Amino acid sequence: MAVTIIDVAREANVSPSTVSRVIADSPRISEQTKRKVREVMERLAYHPNFQARNLAAKSTKTIGVIMAHSTSLAFQNPFFPEVIRGICTSAHSSQYGIYLSTGGTEEEIYQEVVSMVQGRKVDGIILLYSRVNDRTMNFLKRSGFPFTMVGRPYQYEDEITYIDNDNKQIAHEVVDYLFSLGHEQIAFIGGNLDYVVSSDRLEGYHQALMEAGLSYSDAYFIHDDVFKSQGKGSVHDLMKLDAPPTAIVAHDDLVAYEIIRYLEELSIQVPKDISIVSFNNHALSAYVKPPLTSVDISIFELGFEAANFLLEMVSNPEVAVKSHFVSTALIERESCKRMNGLVE
Amino acid sequence: MAVTIIDVAREANVSPSTVSRVIADSPRISEQTKRKVREVMERLAYHPNFQARNLAAKSTKTIGVIMAHSTSLAFQNPFFPEVIRGICTSAHSSQYGIYLSTGGTEEEIYQEVVSMVQGRKVDGIILLYSRVNDRTMNFLKRSGFPFTMVGRPYQYEDEITYIDNDNKQIAHEVVDYLFSLGHEQIAFIGGNLDYVVSSDRLEGYHQALMEAGLSYSDAYFIHDDVFKSQGKGSVHDLMKLDAPPTAIVAHDDLVAYEIIRYLEELSIQVPKDISIVSFNNHALSAYVKPPLTSVDISIFELGFEAANFLLEMVSNPEVAVKSHFVSTALIERESCKRMNGLVE
DNA sequence: CTGAAAGCGCTTACAG
DNA sequence: CTGAAAGCGCTTACAG
Numbered sequence: 001m002a003v004t005i006i007d008v009a010r011e012a013n014v015s016p017s018t019v020s021r022v023i024a025d026s027p028r029i030s031e032q033t034k035r036k037v038r039e040v041m042e043r044l045a046y047h048p049n050f051q052a053r054n055l056a057a058k059s060t061k062t063i064g065v066i067m068a069h070s071t072s073l074a075f076q077n078p079f080f081p082e083v084i085r086g087i088c089t090s091a092h093s094s095q096y097g098i099y100l101s102t103g104g105t106e107e108e109i110y111q112e113v114v115s116m117v118q119g120r121k122v123d124g125i126i127l128l129y130s131r132v133n134d135r136t137m138n139f140l141k142r143s144g145f146p147f148t149m150v151g152r153p154y155q156y157e158d159e160i161t162y163i164d165n166d167n168k169q170i171a172h173e174v175v176d177y178l179f180s181l182g183h184e185q186i187a188f189i190g191g192n193l194d195y196v197v198s199s200d201r202l203e204g205y206h207q208a209l210m211e212a213g214l215s216y217s218d219a220y221f222i223h224d225d226v227f228k229s230q231g232k233g234s235v236h237d238l239m240k241l242d243a244p245p246t247a248i249v250a251h252d253d254l255v256a257y258e259i260i261r262y263l264e265e266l267s268i269q270v271p272k273d274i275s276i277v278s279f280n281n282h283a284l285s286a287y288v289k290p291p292l293t294s295v296d297i298s299i300f301e302l303g304f305e306a307a308n309f310l311l312e313m314v315s316n317p318e319v320a321v322k323s324h325f326v327s328t329a330l331i332e333r334e335s336c337k338r339m340n341g342l343v344e
Numbered sequence: 345m346a347v348t349i350i351d352v353a354r355e356a357n358v359s360p361s362t363v364s365r366v367i368a369d370s371p372r373i374s375e376q377t378k379r380k381v382r383e384v385m386e387r388l389a390y391h392p393n394f395q396a397r398n399l400a401a402k403s404t405k406t407i408g409v410i411m412a413h414s415t416s417l418a419f420q421n422p423f424f425p426e427v428i429r430g431i432c433t434s435a436h437s438s439q440y441g442i443y444l445s446t447g448g449t450e451e452e453i454y455q456e457v458v459s460m461v462q463g464r465k466v467d468g469i470i471l472l473y474s475r476v477n478d479r480t481m482n483f484l485k486r487s488g489f490p491f492t493m494v495g496r497p498y499q500y501e502d503e504i505t506y507i508d509n510d511n512k513q514i515a516h517e518v519v520d521y522l523f524s525l526g527h528e529q530i531a532f533i534g535g536n537l538d539y540v541v542s543s544d545r546l547e548g549y550h551q552a553l554m555e556a557g558l559s560y561s562d563a564y565f566i567h568d569d570v571f572k573s574q575g576k577g578s579v580h581d582l583m584k585l586d587a588p589p590t591a592i593v594a595h596d597d598l599v600a601y602e603i604i605r606y607l608e609e610l611s612i613q614v615p616k617d618i619s620i621v622s623f624n625n626h627a628l629s630a631y632v633k634p635p636l637t638s639v640d641i642s643i644f645e646l647g648f649e650a651a652n653f654l655l656e657m658v659s660n661p662e663v664a665v666k667s668h669f670v671s672t673a674l675i676e677r678e679s680c681k682r683m684n685g686l687v688e
Numbered sequence: 689c690t691g692a693a694a695g696c697g698c699t700t701a702c703a704g
Numbered sequence: 705c706t707g708a709a710a711g712c713g714c715t716t717a718c719a720g
Contacts, residue, residue: 002697004696006697014706015708016699017699017707017708017709018706021699021700021705023698029705029706045462047462048463048698049463049464049698050459050465051395051399051404051465051696051697052399052696052698053697053698054395054698055393055395055396055399055696055699055711055712055714056698056700057712058699058712062443065444080424080425081425084444088446088447088448089446092447096446097444097446098444099406099443100409100441100443101432102432102433102436102442103432114391115391115394119393120393120395121395254628254631257632258631261631264633282628287601287604288605288632289633348714350713358691359690359691359692360713360714361692361693362690362691363714364714364715365689365715367714367715368715373689393713393714395713396712396713396714396715399697399698399712399714399715400696400713400714400715400716401696401715402696689720690720691718691719691720692718693716694715695714695716695717696713696714698711699712700709700710700711700712701709701710702707702710703706703707704705704706
């Protein structure tokens with residue numbers, strides 16, 4: 001069997017309590033004893049048993065990370081690797097580990113979260129998404145267990161600590177940008193309104209139109225489901241309208257490129273015949289033709305700050321609820337052009 | 345405090361041992377008692393404490409997943425999300441959880457793995473990469489701890505259970521494919537030879553050239569480091585050769601698109617002036633221009649089978665060492681053309 | 689089919 | 705500054 005604290009204690013001629021205190025680097029142990037014990041730990045290749053320590057100390061030093069179920073947006077490139085990298089960076093510097101949810105369906109995810117919380121598997125939880133009427137979130141909220149969300153919560157906005165982009169604002173800015181190029185017929189493609197990120201972006205789009213005195217038309221909005229099931233057809237329908245859009249706001253770069261592909265089949269060129277802006281600034285978007293104008297949403301930051309917030313809550317349960325919008329940047333590339341003018 | 349097995353026992357008028365056996369659904373407990381105990385567990389909202397159970401049962405029901413350090417290939421889209429999804433799917437069906445490594449540097453990763461193993465944090469480990477002379481792998485090998493690799497090990501190939509694509513073979517096939525289109529001057533761009541996946545692909549490329557009686561030229565190989573640091577320059581140098589290549593094999597779709605971009609600046613068009621094939625079949629590669637001919641490597645499978653192998657080892661330490669090559673498929677799109685002929 | 693008891697490997701008041 | 709003792713919440717031979 002592995003070497004235990006008892007073995008170390010015996011070998012170093014001290015009590016187990018003392019060994020334990022040396023591990024925790026307690027100031028109440030003399031430097032001399034620490035040296036002696038550490039030498040023995042080294043020699044016996046002792047490593048504290050994680051489970052035993054957690055059980056006794058009533059903490060797990062790990063945070064649970066819950067992804068949206070696999071069919072949905074949060075699992076897409078490039079979001080997932082980057083947000084995880086942000087979380088890991090923060091967790092690592094506080095000596096925390098990451099426990100990942102494995103559930104495929106919503107129900108499985110819910111069950112997993114319940115057992116994480118009730119079974120004290122983790123000290124806190126990060127929800128990597130924000131959905132409308134989410135059972136998992138509601139459970140977490142009721143339980144009083146420390147948790148953070150990446151995404152503005154649908155409900156209880158000022159009772160839950162979260163991190164997000166200011167999606168309403170950035171969608172507004174994106175539309176304003178298109179206005180500045182002379183566009184007034186602007187379509188919006190691809191938001192799954194079950195997710196707050198999508199409904200926020202759609203609302204920003206609405207607001208921008210309203211403020212500009214433009215009316216909103218349902219025909220200019222293609223829902224995520226529709227796009228996924230009949231992508232090509234939906235884009236073709238859009239372009240066959242009496243007044244087809246001169247610009248499109250896409251929910252994600254991958255969606256944008258798919259749209260561009262369908263437009264091509266209609267011999268409609270980007271940006272010559274129609275402009276397109278998108279969100280998330282995928283790694284490829286700089287290289288591929290046409291280079292896409294897209295909003296960088298600082299995914300790493302989103303993960304990093306979510307973990308920071310959570311760790312703060314875990315170490316101090318009394319800390320105030322807070323939220324923060326991570327900054328974004330519209331990266332202008334070559335997918336938009338001025339109406340009846342030059343390529344920007 | 346949370347409700348414990350003792351509370352349930354008292355309430356159900358049985359001993360804690362009995363409650364424990366009901367949790368494990370032991371056949372030695374009467375159905376009647378099970379019903380009674382379960383009713384109480386339900387009523388008290390009892391959930392077994394994960395840490396306590398692990399400590400007593402000497403198993404953790406979790407597997408550790410170790411990513412390569414963040415600057416390297418394994419963290420790239422689209423590999424990471426897909427492989428994780430595969431692992432999660434397998435783990436979930438065996439009621440296992442995932443513990444993710446958080447280290448950023450090689451040294452941190454090594455330390456984490458040591459503490460996972462020695463601290464009995466997990467029951468087994470999946471290494472998501474295979475590197476030359478990897479300290480972490482060597483440690484795992486020596487420790488006798490159950491582990492699996494995604495990627496052919498550099499050493500001890502028949503002593504380590506792993507899963508991989510047959511990278512030598514697929515690189516060979518890719519080159520043969522190019523031969524079949526009439527290409528004989530074929531460059532290879534982007535492998536980091538510290539990773540076995542890259543050296544295997546490079547070797548397959550060599551072998552194919554040799555078998556065709558073609559000689560290998562160093563000028564036709566651009567190392568990953570060189571491409572990353574002076575990407576544009578390295579591609580331009582390649583094309584300024586007296587006998588520039590007529591086709592390029594790229595290590596990854598992202599690399600391929602970057603190359604295409606640099607070629608464009610030289611007014612060299614794909615596939616008209618040069619052909620390009622790549623590996624990994626990125627989600628975007630079907631949509632973007634030119635649609636890329638690329639090898640699909642079944643990333644989900646890679647993760648899924650690695651987890652299956654590991655779980656088998658964990659539940660039966662005597663199981664034989666094994667390895668498996670996951671199938672691949674060359675997806676022909678529009679980035680290659682027949683020499684002096686039509687676009688394929 | 690069920691229970692009493694020991695034990696998993698730690699931590700942490702309490703006492704000195 | 706250090707130790708003896710209780711306890712974290714389970715599981716599992718052993719006994720009946």
